[in-house]
Amino acid sequence: MKKSFAYGLSFALLLAIAVPVSQQTARAEAKKYKNCTELNKDYKGGVAKSAGIKNKGGKTKYKPFVSAELYEANKKKDRDHDFIACEK
Template identity: 35%
Template sequence: MKRRIVALSVIAVGLIAAGGSCKPRSFPNCDAMHEQFQGGVARVGAVDYRPNGGTAKYKPYYSDAWYNANTARDRDNDGIACEQ
């Protein structure tokens, strides 16, 4: 029983520490964003509209917090920043 409590405590501390290091940050440009998110970042529920049809090469990471930190990178205002 004591081992179980210790193991759960270690896991809980690890999860708390990991959550704090993943705060959304603003990227200086799309190349910097693509190092972490190949398909860019998007608001939850955003859809990529392309005038000539077609689709993006990579799927974006859906997170309102990450998108809000990088709205300046969304040139076409479709809710997806740095899509490719």
């Protein structure tokens, strides 16, 4: 009984430490792309700042990927300033 409790407690502590570290690395890995062609290879619909953003430029083929960090890293590629970079 004591061993299973110790294992459970150890697992919970490791999990508590690992989750914040993985969130920090995800934020640090917001890749900055050279151009929209490169960005669209990974994200066909472009990158939106938030889920509630509407496209000003008209109809698009693909739904944009939502990531505020990725958008901030590539916001110079948002030519129409609608908070969606490289929409297609």
